[in-house]
Amino acid sequence: MTKQQLYENSKRKRSFLCIGLDSDLKKIPPHLTTVASDDPVFAFNRAIIDATADYCIAYKPNLAFYEDLGADGWLSLKKTVTYLRNNYPDQFIIGDAKRGDIGNTSGMYARALFEYLDFDAVTVSPYMGEDSVKPFLSYPGKWVILLALTSNQGALDFQLTEDKNGERLFEKVLRKSKEWATDEQLMYVVGATQSQLLQTVRQIVPDHFLLVPGIGAQGGDLNQVATYGMNRFGGLLVNSSRQIIYADSSIKFAEVAREEACKIQQAMADYC
Amino acid sequence: MTKQQLYENSKRKRSFLCIGLDSDLKKIPPHLTTVASDDPVFAFNRAIIDATADYCIAYKPNLAFYEDLGADGWLSLKKTVTYLRNNYPDQFIIGDAKRGDIGNTSGMYARALFEYLDFDAVTVSPYMGEDSVKPFLSYPGKWVILLALTSNQGALDFQLTEDKNGERLFEKVLRKSKEWATDEQLMYVVGATQSQLLQTVRQIVPDHFLLVPGIGAQGGDLNQVATYGMNRFGGLLVNSSRQIIYADSSIKFAEVAREEACKIQQAMADYC
Numbered sequence: 001m002t003k004q005q006l007y008e009n010s011k012r013k014r015s016f017l018c019i020g021l022d023s024d025l026k027k028i029p030p031h032l033t034t035v036a037s038d039d040p041v042f043a044f045n046r047a048i049i050d051a052t053a054d055y056c057i058a059y060k061p062n063l064a065f066y067e068d069l070g071a072d073g074w075l076s077l078k079k080t081v082t083y084l085r086n087n088y089p090d091q092f093i094i095g096d097a098k099r100g101d102i103g104n105t106s107g108m109y110a111r112a113l114f115e116y117l118d119f120d121a122v123t124v125s126p127y128m129g130e131d132s133v134k135p136f137l138s139y140p141g142k143w144v145i146l147l148a149l150t151s152n153q154g155a156l157d158f159q160l161t162e163d164k165n166g167e168r169l170f171e172k173v174l175r176k177s178k179e180w181a182t183d184e185q186l187m188y189v190v191g192a193t194q195s196q197l198l199q200t201v202r203q204i205v206p207d208h209f210l211l212v213p214g215i216g217a218q219g220g221d222l223n224q225v226a227t228y229g230m231n232r233f234g235g236l237l238v239n240s241s242r243q244i245i246y247a248d249s250s251i252k253f254a255e256v257a258r259e260e261a262c263k264i265q266q267a268m269a270d271y272c
Numbered sequence: 273m274t275k276q277q278l279y280e281n282s283k284r285k286r287s288f289l290c291i292g293l294d295s296d297l298k299k300i301p302p303h304l305t306t307v308a309s310d311d312p313v314f315a316f317n318r319a320i321i322d323a324t325a326d327y328c329i330a331y332k333p334n335l336a337f338y339e340d341l342g343a344d345g346w347l348s349l350k351k352t353v354t355y356l357r358n359n360y361p362d363q364f365i366i367g368d369a370k371r372g373d374i375g376n377t378s379g380m381y382a383r384a385l386f387e388y389l390d391f392d393a394v395t396v397s398p399y400m401g402e403d404s405v406k407p408f409l410s411y412p413g414k415w416v417i418l419l420a421l422t423s424n425q426g427a428l429d430f431q432l433t434e435d436k437n438g439e440r441l442f443e444k445v446l447r448k449s450k451e452w453a454t455d456e457q458l459m460y461v462v463g464a465t466q467s468q469l470l471q472t473v474r475q476i477v478p479d480h481f482l483l484v485p486g487i488g489a490q491g492g493d494l495n496q497v498a499t500y501g502m503n504r505f506g507g508l509l510v511n512s513s514r515q516i517i518y519a520d521s522s523i524k525f526a527e528v529a530r531e532e533a534c535k536i537q538q539a540m541a542d543y544c
Contacts, residue, residue, distance in 0.1 A: 064384065073384075109340075154404050158401055
């Protein structure tokens with residue numbers, strides 16, 4: 001999917017919502033795991049997707065939740081991506097994997113995530129530098145979403161370290177990495193809990209899309225994110241996971257998830 | 273496995289060799305993929321393990337190579353770990369995954385890698401800080417191997433950045449993270465291609481084990497690594513992957529792999 005298509009989807013739906021499919025077998029509604037279903041995680045995802053697709057422009061399964069189920073989890077994940085591709089071709093599908101390894105090994109991850117699983121985009125960690133990221137950038141039409149400034153407390157440990165010129169690590173990651181690819185291939189993760197730093201981020205990467213986790217359960221503020229993070233292409237994908245997908249655990253879970261997604265979309269509509 | 277056990281295994285075998293099971297379906301001997309085998313990757317790993325176990329004290333499958341095969345790859349990986357557990361209980365089994373995510377998500381990765389796959393140790397990326405690493409440290413008897421200074425060219429991009437006090441990022445990672453756990457739970461990845469920096473690493477973490485990739489195909493030098501990296505517990509696991517496992521692609525591949533592993537072990541014996 002191109003940047004322009006993403007922008008158009010966002011305008012048409014008046015939404016920049018990405019829904020995180022952090023689907024944990026221990027947290028999904030009990031009736032899905034107790035009735036006869038050979039794949040309760042996929043059944044959950046399908047119901048959530050069908051209920052919420054009107055209100056979002058992207059879905060983001062986090063691979064940890066699927067790997068926890070081993071080979072079965074990979075099958076649930078593959079079925080979920082295929083289901084999205086076949087039924088909601090306008091949805092942008094992000095594999096939240098936070099991978100990164102030496103070049104030839106990153107190449108294997110890229111193949112797994114872009115070919116086997118057919119994600120549109122993959123989150124990648126910058127710690128190992130350019131040659132660990134480049135193999136993910138060699139797939140036409142696919143995207144790398146590089147971790148820059150994350151939404152967790154631990155972001156303070158290293159990402160904000162200032163070098164001797166006063167440049168912080170996340171700033172250096174943005175500045176260096178934007179030379180590796182265009183803004184048609186590269187986005188950045190910037191946590192909503194760091195919204196006071198969004199202006200700084202926008203000075204370095206004015207035209208890139210940003211994937212912003214941390215709205216909802218992690219405490220980020222949508223208004224601040226939109227005010228400081230939007231650009232002339234929209235330029236934002238704001239993720240919400242638990243607040244939507246675990247809003248209810250009864251037989252009405254999908255309906256309640258739809259209501260939650262709708263509420264967020266309505267709040268976003270003012271900015272689109 | 274405890275640090276003392278690892279040390280004793282190293283003394284007994286006069287080896288600190290770790291063999292990387294980067295088992296790529298496209299690179300393993302063709303006869304394994306053309307004869308009737310329902311799991312050529314596992315067949316390859318089993319043959320390599322049986323041939324080389326006398327000469328090494330650890331095995332390190334890199335998850336990228338298994339994920340590339342999707343759910344089937346996860347099954348091959350699980351069978352490989354189980355085979356090692358059942359037949360070579362003195363081998364230390366490292367899942368080279370380079371994971372790291374926000375706390376609850378890292379917890380899911382930890383469960384996948386320590387419970388479902390039963391690794392002894394997992395490589396973790398430090399970029400997201402303490403709360404992304406901590407969940408991996410809550411498993412008694414299991415280890416985190418944190419990326420500090422990697423063996424690839426991209427290590428220069430961020431890991432060597434000096435802060436305003438002259439501390440480089442990898443030094444900060446070592447200094448801060450050693451407060452998160454003891455040297456009975458935490459090791460570090462330090463690339464052999466950075467052997468001139470091993471003395472610096474040893475000043476900060478004198479007692480920790482180091483996992484050193486980059487010997488062989490990546491150009492590292494064993495003598496330098498041993499000279500600057502060893503401590504009173506041995507303190508080294510030196511990894512070699514391609515040089516051993518792909519030494520030969522004929523029907524004699526396992527025999528040739530054994531010879532290669534033996535050569536490295538003999539070079540290591542002088543230091544044990």
